[in-house]
Each structure stands twice: as structure tokens, then as C-alpha cells.
Amino acid sequence: MSALGDTETQPPEVIISVRDLVVGFGEHLVMRGLDLDVYRGEVLGFVGGSGQGKSVLMRTILGLVKKRSGLIKVFGENLDAMEPRARRELERRWGVLFQNGALFSGLTVKQNIQMPMRERRDISPRLMDELAMLKIELVGLKPDAADKFPSELSGGMVKRAALARALALDPELVFLDEPTSGLDPIGAADFDELIATLQQTLGLTVFMVTHDLDSLYSICDRVAALAEGRVIAAGDMDTMLASDHPWLRAYFHGIRGSRLTGALGDSRDETWKPAPISR
Amino acid sequence: MATNTAAAGPQVAPERSGAGMRFALAGDWTILFAAQMERETERIIDRSKIAGLAVFDLRNVARLDTAGAWVINRTRHALAHAGVSVVIEKASPEHAKLIDEAQYRDFTQAPRPKTFLVVDILADVGRSLYLGLREFYLGVAFLGEFIEALLRVALAPQRFRLTSLVYHIESVGFRSIPIIALINLLVGAIVAQQGIFQLLRFGATSYTVDLIGILVLREMGVLLTSIMIAGRSGSAITAEIGSMKMREEIDALRVMGLSPIEILILPRVLALIVSLPLLTFLADMAALFGGLLVSWSYGGISPAAFLSLLQNAIGRNTFFVGLIKAPFMALVIGLIAAMDGLATAGSAESLGRQVTSSVVKSIFMVIVIDGLFAIFFAAIHY
Numbered sequence: 001m002s003a004l005g006d007t008e009t010q011p012p013e014v015i016i017s018v019r020d021l022v023v024g025f026g027e028h029l030v031m032r033g034l035d036l037d038v039y040r041g042e043v044l045g046f047v048g049g050s051g052q053g054k055s056v057l058m059r060t061i062l063g064l065v066k067k068r069s070g071l072i073k074v075f076g077e078n079l080d081a082m083e084p085r086a087r088r089e090l091e092r093r094w095g096v097l098f099q100n101g102a103l104f105s106g107l108t109v110k111q112n113i114q115m116p117m118r119e120r121r122d123i124s125p126r127l128m129d130e131l132a133m134l135k136i137e138l139v140g141l142k143p144d145a146a147d148k149f150p151s152e153l154s155g156g157m158v159k160r161a162a163l164a165r166a167l168a169l170d171p172e173l174v175f176l177d178e179p180t181s182g183l184d185p186i187g188a189a190d191f192d193e194l195i196a197t198l199q200q201t202l203g204l205t206v207f208m209v210t211h212d213l214d215s216l217y218s219i220c221d222r223v224a225a226l227a228e229g230r231v232i233a234a235g236d237m238d239t240m241l242a243s244d245h246p247w248l249r250a251y252f253h254g255i256r257g258s259r260l261t262g263a264l265g266d267s268r269d270e271t272w273k274p275a276p277i278s279r
Numbered sequence: 280m281a282t283n284t285a286a287a288g289p290q291v292a293p294e295r296s297g298a299g300m301r302f303a304l305a306g307d308w309t310i311l312f313a314a315q316m317e318r319e320t321e322r323i324i325d326r327s328k329i330a331g332l333a334v335f336d337l338r339n340v341a342r343l344d345t346a347g348a349w350v351i352n353r354t355r356h357a358l359a360h361a362g363v364s365v366v367i368e369k370a371s372p373e374h375a376k377l378i379d380e381a382q383y384r385d386f387t388q389a390p391r392p393k394t395f396l397v398v399d400i401l402a403d404v405g406r407s408l409y410l411g412l413r414e415f416y417l418g419v420a421f422l423g424e425f426i427e428a429l430l431r432v433a434l435a436p437q438r439f440r441l442t443s444l445v446y447h448i449e450s451v452g453f454r455s456i457p458i459i460a461l462i463n464l465l466v467g468a469i470v471a472q473q474g475i476f477q478l479l480r481f482g483a484t485s486y487t488v489d490l491i492g493i494l495v496l497r498e499m500g501v502l503l504t505s506i507m508i509a510g511r512s513g514s515a516i517t518a519e520i521g522s523m524k525m526r527e528e529i530d531a532l533r534v535m536g537l538s539p540i541e542i543l544i545l546p547r548v549l550a551l552i553v554s555l556p557l558l559t560f561l562a563d564m565a566a567l568f569g570g571l572l573v574s575w576s577y578g579g580i581s582p583a584a585f586l587s588l589l590q591n592a593i594g595r596n597t598f599f600v601g602l603i604k605a606p607f608m609a610l611v612i613g614l615i616a617a618m619d620g621l622a623t624a625g626s627a628e629s630l631g632r633q634v635t636s637s638v639v640k641s642i643f644m645v646i647v648i649d650g651l652f653a654i655f656f657a658a659i660h661y
Contacts, residue, residue, distance in 0.1 A: 105626030122314035130353070131310075131346055133386040138345070143386070151625030169310055170344035201380045202345070203373060 012039040014076075015173055015205050016061060021070035023053070023060050030056050032229035034070070040172075043199055043206040045216045047251065048226030054209045055099065057226065058175055061207075062096060074173070092116070095166030099177040101158040103150040109136065109161045110146040116168045135164040140194055156187040160194075167198065176208040180215055188212060192219050213256060225251070287341065288312045291319045299332030299363075305339035308347030316347060320354040327363050338369040348374075348381035356383040421618050425548065428541040443546040444553075451512045451547075452554030456561060458511070459504055463562040466503060467495055467569030475578040484578050488585055489592035491570035496593060500563040501601040502649055505608040508555060509641040513616040516547050517637040520620025521630045529621070539621075548613030555609035556602055563601060596661050604652050608645050615641045 016038035023031040030053040038044050048054045059065040061072055063079060072079050077090060103112050113132040117123050123131075136146055139160040150158060159179060166174055179195065180188035192212075196219045199206055210216065216223055217237060224234040225248055233243045241252055287306040294301050302323055308316055327333040335351065337343075355365045370378060432439045474487035520543060523529050532539045567589070574580040580588070619637035623630050 106628035117310070123310065124314065124317060127313055127317060127346070127350070130386055131349060134345060134349055134381060137384070138380070149626065167345075170346065201373075201376045 012041070014038070015040045015074065016207065017071075017073040018057075018061065019071040021057075021060065021072065022068040023056060023065060023070075024068055029229060031060070031067075031070075034226075034230050036224060036231050036234070038205060038207055039222075040205050041203060042221040043195070043208060043219050045220035045223045046207065046209045046226065047211070047216065047223060049247065050211075052226050053229070054226055055177055058177055058207065058209055062094075062175065092119075092169050093171055094173040094175065095169070095171035096175045097159070097162050097166045097177060097179055099181065101150070101162035103158060103162055103165065105150050108147050108149055109141070109153070109164075112150070112161060113165045113168050115165065132164075132168075135167055136161075138167070138198070139164045140190070155182050156184075156191070159183065159191065163194075167202070170202065171204070173205045173207065176206060176210075178209055178211060180210065180212045185214075188214065189218075195219055213252075288315045289319050289347070291323060293323070293326055296334070297332075299330040299334065300327045301334045301336060302327075303336045303339060304351075305341070307342040308340055308351070309342050309344045310346035313346060316350045320350055323354055324357055324361075327358060328361055330363060333358055333363050333365045335365065335367045336369055337367060337371075337374055340370075340374060343374045343377055345377060345381050348377040349383075352378060352381055352383040418614065418618065421614060424540055425544065425614060428538060428545050431538075432541060432545060438541070440542065440546050443542075444550055447547050447550030448554055450515075451508070451550050452557060455508065455511055455554075455558060459507055459558050459562050460565040462507065463495075463500060463503055463565040464569040466499060467491060467566030468573045469569075470494060470499070470566075471570035471573035472577055475574065485580065485584075485588055487574055487578060488570070488580065488588040491567065491574075492589050492593040493597055495566040495570070495601075496563055496597045497600045498649065498653075500566055501559045501604050501608065502645065504555065504559045504562045505605070505612065505645045506642050508551070508558065508609075509612045509616075509645060510638055512551065513612045513641045514634050514638050516613065516616035517620040517623075517634045518630065520544070520617055521623035521633050524621060524623045525625060525630065540617075544613075544617040548610065548617065551609035551613040552606045555612075556605040559602055559605040563598070600652075600656055600661060604649065607648055607652075611644045611648060612641045615644060 014037050016036070018034060018036040021031045021034040022029065034057065036057075046054055046057070056065055060067050061074065075090060075093060077086075079087070079090075082090065103109070104115065107115065110129070110132045113135050114128050117128050117131065133143060133146060136143065141157060141160050141164070145153065145157060145161065150161070153161060159182075163176075163179070166176075176195070180191050183191060192215050195206065195208075198204060199219075208215070208220065220237070222234065222236055223240050224231050225240065225243075225245075226232070227245070227247045232245050233240060233248060240248060243249070289308045289312050290305045292303040292305070294303070306312075323333070335355075340347075351367070355367070358365050367378065471487055471491050474490045475484055478484050478486050478490075520529070523543070529539045529543075532542060571582055571585045574585050575582060616637045619633045619640070623633045
């Protein structure tokens, strides 16, 4: 965050840089030369139709999916060229919230949060307990959730607990895969607000894969849209709304999108005519 | 803070100022240096106990995370408790925000209620006994449900899932042929070899054939096959049904008005009941063949002699004693596997526990049933 205090003209630091990425499964190419930049301190919303490969991109950046070609740099380091040791160090600087939480089902919430801390031997058990409880409060869970197992939690609580685990080591970069999916609108709005608060207080950079138009409007600084294996547009919401790419128009000016922009008037289409009857 | 990756541990420079102490904090106060942070703050507490006032100067703190903020707040709380007032100075706006966010709060949990060892042991014994009996009760209830489903299907045969049955016969029966044949061949050979070595001392080598014939046909063939199938197919059934349970597939069937027992469990258990006798027959033949080979090479009993000795040694009843047991073993293995699968709770750990318990229980029950049959056949002189 302190980098922002410098001069106005200095370009923001790029924290994730993806160049010419190609990812495929068998014959099917999911990414066809994708370019993307994520800047430090921003919340980037990443949108795209179902099955377009939003999660695949996230998993490729994290190294869970192998790429065919291209360059991925995180924190300025080329992930392919790193020593395993340095790579492990780097992985501690990011946190990931998987779509279904991916909490370890055999551990309590507290133990889940302490899992990344245990890697570091020098944290005293007392501090580890206190920090886990602090994270639990930070994400808005009640203290009595600490000793519960994931199977005893509701969907919203699972997401919060998983976020607490992602934040366990105070990462600089957080990946969120559809954080508000499966939450009720109130819970989703709360979760958005939580992410915004944490992002500001902890100075996080957030890469958020989402379908939720509300999240895009309320907390994202920038939005990138994925279609046909490329980023078809990236920028703030105004850029997105102004884009005339057919998919983006359908996305932001469809019924749900228009409702949020307030542009939904009479939905009757005056130009509609029945299809000609073929003989 | 951004690009600076050269990490410097937390440092504290104490100095006396007026009535109290002044501590200039420097370096990184992050979770990377957790132990160091705790040591430094312990020292701060020691030093300022006598003073009435402590000032924390955060001007030179390079990085701060929630762990650092928490430790600073904890120190502040400890000092306040000891009657020392603390002032935090010159924190950058981001650091100030973090320190506010990580405000000290008491996380010490209520101590566990006191327990007594003897009472605990008695309670444990009681609980285990209760659970054991309940398991038996549930097992019998499940057998009832299974028979009910069987009768329902028998009355309306068009509802029976023949494709599913054939599929499961393939996976349970057909695919286990190589391993069942192999282990039984080896065990038959080993029994023959031991028989020859031990009986040689009495010059009674030819009785090896009696030994092999009776042992294999009455007990070994069916036992080895059942144990192998309990490990191979019982575990698979438990895991399949267990993960279906975890993913609410069983519930989905129920709300469609379909019976999971009829659709999932009946074909599997019937496949076991069909396959196990066939596999037992195969196991018997493989073991006898193994015995024949070893008797021939070690004991000098030619195949023709082996067969005629075998014919004298065993009767049709010897052969059927083993085979009759097989469907009962299959029923028990299938029911235990299905029941344990259905008892799976939400977690991966629970699934693992159920699979283990299913295999252990079915092997145990296979041996118990074998014992019961031994008593039964002895009583009826079969």
C-alpha cells in the first residue's frame, strides 16, 4: 500500500503477470494466448461464462494445472524458473479460498487455520491459538465455531472459515474462487463487505473469480472478462459497461445486469417478429 | 513495504525517558519472526514493570501484520494489567488500522469440567457395550430391510435391475478370478509341501492327498476366497456407498421415492451371493491343482495316483460343505459393507473409518460363521 504514496505518474506494481498463456486438456484449448495483469492493492474481479475456464486460470497461476506454454510471474518471479525452496517461500505469501472451502474435514476450524502456521516451528502454541481465534473473529465467526468440524458448519460459515485459513499467514495476495456462490444475498453482501474491509486493513491484493454482479459493483476496483480463451476486456466497471463485445453486453446488459445498472425499462422488444413459417 | 524483501527481525531499543520507559520498535513485526517478537515483548514487560508509563514508538517498524499487531496489543494489555499505562506513537496509518483491528480480547476458554478416571472407564465400557448391541440390532434390522426389498422385487420382477447385477458380477466375480486362483494355487502348494515334509517321518506321504483334499474343500477354499472378497469387494462397496452418502446421492434417491436398498444394495449383495460360490469352486480347483503339482514334484505322487487317492479321500459331502457356506459368507460381507457405507458421516475421515470397520467386521464375521458351520456339520455328521 505504501507504494501508492509515491508519485502519481509511477505505474502501479504488477503483482501477477500472465503472458501468452496456453492451457489445454487433450484436444480442447481452454486458454489461447491469454494476457493478464493484476496490480498490487487492487481487487480484481474475474468474470466469464460457465465452463470458460475462470477457475482453470486461477489453478494454472497456482500451479495446480499444467500449462502448454506462456509465462506466469507472481511477485515478479517466474514460477517455472524457481527453486522448489524459494517456490515454497513464495507460496506462503498467497492464500487461496477454494470454491467449496476445501477445509480439511478431519480437523476443527481452529486446527484448519493453524495448519499453515504449523509449518513454521517457531510459533508458540499459545500465540498460535490466539492468532487462530483472532482470525476467526476477523472473518466474523463466533468463537464457539473454533472447535467445530467442517461438517457441522453451514455454507456461509464454511466460506468464512476457509477465508480465515487463507489469511492465516497474512498473505499479500489472496485468490478467491466464487466466494459468494451458494450464500444468501444478505450473507453474500456481508461477505463482500468483509473482503473489502480486510483488503483495506491488511493491504491485500485480491484476485476474485466471481459470477456475482453485486460483488463486481460493490468491491471490485477492476474487472477482467474471459471469453474464447482470452481476456476480452479489462478495466473498471465503466469500461466494462461501455464495451460492445457481445458476451459482455449480454452479461452486463442482460436482465440481471440491467437491474443493477437501473437501465431496465420496459423489457418488451418492439422489433420482435415471429419467425417466418417455413414450408 | 512493497518490494522490500530483505527481512530484518523485530528489534526493540529501550531508553529511559522521564517517568517511564520508551521503546523504539524497528524491523519486521510479522509472523515470520513470531518467536523473536514474543521474546522482545517479554523483555519489554520485564523492563517497564517498575515504570509507571511505557511509550511504544512504531516509527521504524518496516512491516507489520496481524500477528505483530496482536503481540503488541497483548503486551499493552499485560502492562495495563500490571498498572503500567501504554502509549503507542507514530504508527503509520496502515499500521494504526491493523493495531485497531487486532485489538486484544480474551480468548482463554472455560476449563474442561473435571473428570474421574474410574467413572470414565466405566462409562467407556458401558458405551462400547451399548454400541456393540446396537450394531447387532441395526444389523438384524438391515437384514430385514434387505429381505423386504428382495421380496418386493420378487413380486415385481420388472423392477429388478438386471444390468446392474451383471455389472457387479463382473466387477466382484469375474475380475477377481486371477487373484483368487493365484493365492489358492499357492496355498494349496504350500499345504502340500508341509504335508509331505511332516508325514514323511511316518512314511505316510500319500496321506498328504487326504490332507489337501479335506482341508481345502471343507475350509480353506471358501475361507480364503471370502476373506479376499471382503477385502477387495466389501471395501469397494463401502467406499462407493459411503461417498454416495456424502454427496447426498442416497438422499436424492430417497426423495424421488426410490429405495436405495433396492437400487444400490440389492444388486451388489446379489452379485456377491452369485459370485462367491463360483469363486469358491474355482479356488478349490486351483488349490487342488497346486497340491497336485507339489505332490508330483516333491512327493513323487504322479497326477494319476493323486487323483485316485483324492477320489478315495473325499466324498461329495466334503465338496458341498465348503460350497454351501459361500452364499452365507457373501450375504454377511455384502450386508456389513452396505451398512457401513450408509453409516458414513460428512468427513473423509469418517469414510476411511467406515471402510476399515467394514473389512475388519466382515472378516471377523466370516470366521465366526465358519465356526458355526463347523459345529453344525459336526452335529449332523455331514
